[in-house]
Amino acid sequence: MSTWEAVLTILGLAVITVVTRGFFILPNRDLPIPSWLREGLRYAPVGALAAVVTPEIVMSQGQLIHTWQDARLFGAAAATAWFLWRRDMLGTILAGTAVMLVFRLGLGW
Numbered sequence: 877m878s879t880w881e882a883v884l885t886i887l888g889l890a891v892i893t894v895v896t897r898g899f900f901i902l903p904n905r906d907l908p909i910p911s912w913l914r915e916g917l918r919y920a921p922v923g924a925l926a927a928v929v930t931p932e933i934v935m936s937q938g939q940l941i942h943t944w945q946d947a948r949l950f951g952a953a954a955a956t957a958w959f960l961w962r963r964d965m966l967g968t969i970l971a972g973t974a975v976m977l978v979f980r981l982g983l984g985w
Contacts, residue, residue, distance in 0.1 A: 918968050925929060929962065932948070933948050933949065933952050945983075945985040947975075947976045947977075947979035947980045947983075947984060948976060950975050950976065950979050951972040951975045951976030951979070953975075954971045954972050954974075954975035954976075955968045955969070955971055955972025955975075956968075957971075958971035960974070
């Protein structure tokens with residue numbers, strides 16, 4: 877790839893990025909969104925988080941885990957229990973991390 881092709885590629889990607897991200901910022905007025913779509917978008921962050929976190933908990937090296945002796949399972953259970961008890965996000969993260977650390981370092985899981 878020549879220098880001009882690289883420059884043209886970078887400029888093209890920059891234009892595409894500005895257009896796609898600016899689609900929501902550039903209009904002077906709000907875009908009308910149907911109420912059913914607005915209601916559905918309320919659940920998008922939770923769905924995205926579940927789609928990212930769940931495979932990390934139940935899979936290892938692209939395969940489902942084959943044993944219950946996995947520190948991630950106990951860390952996720954402790955974090956869930958803490959959140960249901962206290963409704964505190966920082967405590968949830970700390971509880972899950974602490975339990976997972978104890979199981980990994982203490983038991984070698």
